[in-house]
Amino acid sequence: MLFEKQAMIRHESGVHARVAAMIVQKSMDIYQKYKCRMHLRTKNSGRFEIQGLMPIVALKIVRGETVWVSAEGDKAEQAVEIMVVFLEGDFTVHTPNEMREVDQLLHENAFTAEQIFSSMANGLIVTNQHDIITVCNPAAARIIGIHESDAIGKKVEDVVPNTRLNIVNKTGEGEIASRQMMGKAMTITNRTPIVIDGEVRGAIAVFEDISALEKVKWEFYEVKELQERLQLILESVQDGICVVSKTGEVIYVNPSYLRIVNRESKQVLGTNVYEVAPQGTRCTVLKTGKSEINSFSKKRDGTMVVANVNPIMVDGEISGVVSVVKNITEVQNLLEKLSTMSAKAEYLEQELLRTKKTNKAFERYIGSSGRILDLLAMATKAATSIATVLIRGESGTGKELVAEGIHYASSRAKGPFIRVNCGAIPSALLESELFGHEKGAFTGAVKQKLGKFELANHGTIFLDEIGEMDKNMQVKLLRALQQKEFDRVGGETTVKVDVRIIAATNRALEEMVRQETFRDDLYYRLNVIPLFLPPLRERVEDIPLLTEHFIKKLSEKAGKQVKGITSEALGVFMAYKWPGNVRELENIIERVITLMDADYISIEHLPSYITGEIVMKEVKSFECGAVLPWEEYEKQIISNALKRCGSFNAASKLLKLTHKTVATKAKKYGLV
Numbered sequence: 001m002l003f004e005k006q007a008m009i010r011h012e013s014g015v016h017a018r019v020a021a022m023i024v025q026k027s028m029d030i031y032q033k034y035k036c037r038m039h040l041r042t043k044n045s046g047r048f049e050i051q052g053l054m055p056i057v058a059l060k061i062v063r064g065e066t067v068w069v070s071a072e073g074d075k076a077e078q079a080v081e082i083m084v085v086f087l088e089g090d091f092t093v094h095t096p097n098e099m100r101e102v103d104q105l106l107h108e109n110a111f112t113a114e115q116i117f118s119s120m121a122n123g124l125i126v127t128n129q130h131d132i133i134t135v136c137n138p139a140a141a142r143i144i145g146i147h148e149s150d151a152i153g154k155k156v157e158d159v160v161p162n163t164r165l166n167i168v169n170k171t172g173e174g175e176i177a178s179r180q181m182m183g184k185a186m187t188i189t190n191r192t193p194i195v196i197d198g199e200v201r202g203a204i205a206v207f208e209d210i211s212a213l214e215k216v217k218w219e220f221y222e223v224k225e226l227q228e229r230l231q232l233i234l235e236s237v238q239d240g241i242c243v244v245s246k247t248g249e250v251i252y253v254n255p256s257y258l259r260i261v262n263r264e265s266k267q268v269l270g271t272n273v274y275e276v277a278p279q280g281t282r283c284t285v286l287k288t289g290k291s292e293i294n295s296f297s298k299k300r301d302g303t304m305v306v307a308n309v310n311p312i313m314v315d316g317e318i319s320g321v322v323s324v325v326k327n328i329t330e331v332q333n334l335l336e337k338l339s340t341m342s343a344k345a346e347y348l349e350q351e352l353l354r355t356k357k358t359n360k361a362f363e364r365y366i367g368s369s370g371r372i373l374d375l376l377a378m379a380t381k382a383a384t385s386i387a388t389v390l391i392r393g394e395s396g397t398g399k400e401l402v403a404e405g406i407h408y409a410s411s412r413a414k415g416p417f418i419r420v421n422c423g424a425i426p427s428a429l430l431e432s433e434l435f436g437h438e439k440g441a442f443t444g445a446v447k448q449k450l451g452k453f454e455l456a457n458h459g460t461i462f463l464d465e466i467g468e469m470d471k472n473m474q475v476k477l478l479r480a481l482q483q484k485e486f487d488r489v490g491g492e493t494t495v496k497v498d499v500r501i502i503a504a505t506n507r508a509l510e511e512m513v514r515q516e517t518f519r520d521d522l523y524y525r526l527n528v529i530p531l532f533l534p535p536l537r538e539r540v541e542d543i544p545l546l547t548e549h550f551i552k553k554l555s556e557k558a559g560k561q562v563k564g565i566t567s568e569a570l571g572v573f574m575a576y577k578w579p580g581n582v583r584e585l586e587n588i589i590e591r592v593i594t595l596m597d598a599d600y601i602s603i604e605h606l607p608s609y610i611t612g613e614i615v616m617k618e619v620k621s622f623e624c625g626a627v628l629p630w631e632e633y634e635k636q637i638i639s640n641a642l643k644r645c646g647s648f649n650a651a652s653k654l655l656k657l658t659h660k661t662v663a664t665k666a667k668k669y670g671l672v
């Protein structure tokens with residue numbers, strides 16, 4: 001049975017903490033005696049059991065307010081009566097025992113409040129009306145970076161820099177959600193005044209360390225910025241980029257992609273590659289998870305594209321594909337253009353080289369035939385490098401002249417040009433000739449001698465007749481060429497030189513390599529730039545020029561006034577095979593000039609083996625073995641001589657017959 005009765009609070013300051021503690025204390029006493037639990041309610045609150053003082057304090061019951069006391073049980077009425085009397089009393093403490101009990105209760109309840117503050121994650125600072133800190137919880141101390149005990153009892157402005165609690169105290173106006181640095185932490189603070197009976201009695205600051213939040217915010221900003229930057233890059237690259245989701249849906253394309261495929265974004269975005277291009281590379285990669293590089297395809301409008309398609313893997317699983325597409329129609333066009341251009345450029349370069357005046361250093365090398373112009377162009381080019389040159393050509397074709405030309409056309413022209421005839425020096429001496437020797441290196445080495453390599457330092461060494469070098473020496477030469485250094489014979493110190501090498505031979509080196517008489521490694525080392533000098537018989541058109549050159553040069557040398565050569569004699573020169581090439585031509589002209597006494601070289605001055613060879617050769621053109629009537633031969637010989645010489649006079653000289661005989665026979669055979 002519930003019994004309830006109202007009571008009016010008459011205590012001057014209402015139900016404050018001590019009063020509440022006394023009420024709790026009374027309720028406990030009553031329970032002891034009557035075994036019924038006391039309940040309380042006000043006009044604003046529901047009914048609750050009187051146990052702790054905080055809920056009672058929280059009701060803020062003031063003087064004159066009515067409360068309802070209730071209890072259940074047999075003795076409820078008595079119990080309620082006792083409590084009502086107590087509530088309407090003046091709450092004076094009568095005995096020290098009562099006082100202790102109340103204090104105990106207050107203490108226990110105050111302890112609970114402190115526990116709450118200590119457990120708060122938020123910082124809490126409370127000041128009184130004099131701005132003295134009365135509460136500073138551990139969270140506050142930690143955030144500010146101080147010790148709690150250093151704060152309590154101090155002026156708030158001495159403990160918390162930039163505090164505004166004193167201002168709140170003064171103005172009575174709260175400040176909500178203000179951000180501020182406290183120690184090293186970024187905090188967000190609520191400051192509220194403590195207003196009691198319309199008067200500001202202090203202020204409370206509750207604040208939270210939001211540094212972690214702040215960091216997350218920055219990270220978020222960074223991610224956003226990165227995303228924007230990436231977006232910008234993707235939008236501005238020339239390559240088309242298409243991103244497809246795990247399910248095949250096109251989720252991103254950049255403007256270049258749309259341009260390449262000639263579509264608008266709404267025609268592409270949201271389509272599914274499994275539907276629009278089931279055989280395509282994107283589908284393959286979605287299925288296999290393996291990148292496809294350089295996959296070519298032709299679009300409907302004829303554009304050629306090449307795509308690199310890569311899977312997007314997240315935690316080891318395919319979460320989509322990204323395809324990077326290039327329009328190679330342009331590239332292909334450019335490639336074609338490029339190849340025509342480079343072919344053209346190459347041709348023009350060749351032409352330029354041919355027409356370009358060959359270096360003056362080659363002036364002594366006479367010739368204007370196509371093959372010679374090509375050769376000199378090559379030689380001029382070779383002169384600009386320091387690569388080894390291997391000059392090939394029959395005896396007397398001018399290998400040494402060309403070697404000299406290369407040296408003087410090169411940047412080493414001011415350095416020495418040293419010639420070594422590898423064929424003329426006995427192989428026993430060649431090593432010391434090339435590399436030098438120390439005094440006493442061998443019998444006869446009475447003093448130190450510098451080798452040709454050392455002499456040629458900063459210049460060119462010309463290894464003539466390289467094909468004649470024996471294999472022993474080839475090894476030593478190869479070592480010197482590879483290491484650009486060598487030892488003098490009988491010497492210990494290694495000599496380093498800077499020498500450009502030109503070698504020459506009239507031997508078929510390849511054949512010698514095959515027969516193992518010439519080392520292949522040496523051959524490859526020498527044969528960097530091969531130059532082939534054509535034999536004179538293959539550039540007959542140069543014979544007049546050469547003849548004129550030699551007549552001038554050699555008649556001066558002989559102190560004679562030879563003016564030239566007759567066309568018949570020149571004809572003989574042009575028909576002759578010149579096994580000794582230019583050297584032979586030079587020698588014959590020199591001999592003729594020395595012996596003759598005329599203004600012009602004519603057929604009769606020429607040695608008979610030249611003239612004879614021509615006639616005989618033409619006679620040999622009769623079918624071998626067939627024997628013809630004498631007159632047939634005679635007719636053929638006269639006819640050949642006339643064709644070659646162009647006049648009875650010259651023909652008669654060539655045939656060593658009289659003018660009259662030749663004329664008569666020509667008439668007889670109907671050759672006029």
Ligand SMILES: Nc1ncnc2c1ncn2[C@@H]1O[C@H](COP(=O)(O)OP(=O)(O)OP(=O)(O)O)[C@@H](O)[C@H]1O
Pocket residue numbers: 364365366367393394395396397398399400401402505506582583586
């Ligand atoms: N194109 C040329 N113009 C002028 N003179 C030349 C020409 N070719 C060769 N000679 C002359 O012919 C002679 C032989 O030339 P060189 O010694 O250079 O020939 P080579 O090829 O080295 O012959 P070998 O293999 O016999 O040594 C030299 O007197 C040289 O001046």
Ligand SMILES: [Mg+2]
Pocket residue numbers: 399400464
């Ligand atoms: Mg030579």
